[in-house]
Amino acid sequence: MWKRLLFCGWMLVLVAPAWAQDAIERDPGYVNLDEIEGWFSKEPKIVVNVKGALLNLVAEASRYEDPELADLLRKLKSIQVRGFDLRWSDFEDVQRRATALSRRLESRGWDTVVRVRDEEEYVDIHVRVEGGTIAGMVVMVVSPDEDETVFVNIVGQIDPEQIGRLGRKFDIEPLNDMTLKRDF
């Protein structure tokens, strides 16, 4: 019996570090955007990883000027963004990979709420619904024409209407010219 128990113990020791990973990575609304970086020959132009304690600090930092934004951010667990330059020659390949990712998400229980396909643009918006509320959102925009290929994953209790309303206030132009690469 002792040998069996010892064997089980070692198996648990080997498996335990996987359990100990960040809780956010086990969240049903989380999608690892790092794997997308492998689709492109260049490094991403935009990398945003805001989660955990930093996200809480951001929420509190915005509370005075924008309490609604603070409340929205308090319900979120993570915001990831990856932005890439995309050449026309790579458009088809990236589109094919994005379609495969969409199918994988759908097979894992994600719903596709928007799907736009035309010659110059590919847009997919997926949401993960848990217990009647949106627990995760993935936005994939592949568009070589405007050098605008962006992947976004938001984890947490999401109210799309609130995001749309709040997001209208924010100017996204300045960041288009910035090269961000941050990982807290």
Next chain:
Amino acid sequence: MKPSNPSFRDWMDAHVEAYLDGDLAVDERADFEHGLAAGSDWEAELFLAGQIRDGLRALPRPACPPRVTEAVLAQVRREVHATWKDQFRNRLQQQLGALWQPALAMTVLLLLVVSAALIGRPAQPQDTFAEAQVQQALVEVQWALGYLSEVSRETGKVVRDEVIADRVVSPVQQALTARSHRSNDMQP
């Protein structure tokens, strides 16, 4: 056994009281009466024993003092209670004796898992951030929300212009126009 045998005398001595009380078995009673018949001194012994028994029975029977009765009952209760406790303790020891090894093994396993989880935990991101980092993160979060809002608006426009307008509104308008023309043509 013959009445003249010394051990028979001892046997008779030992059974006088039992004979008087009527406690001897049938064959023992027969042996005893055979001994009585063999010697006259046994009659005297039997008479004396009968007198002693009657004298003892005639003595007044003193009542037990209440405190003695209470003390005895208390002692009995304690002993009975102690017996239950002993039984419970013994049963518990037996059960624990069978369980302590698996329990110890599970505890060791649990400690191993907890230790491994703590040791194997990846380095946690820093929990303290400079003001500039927080401000930068705020800009990034606002940008992400602004971007999502814009994508939603753009896709909404696409749905409106290319789906609803082209595939719903236009066919309906065309149908209404055609119907209107037909109506005009039919009028005299």
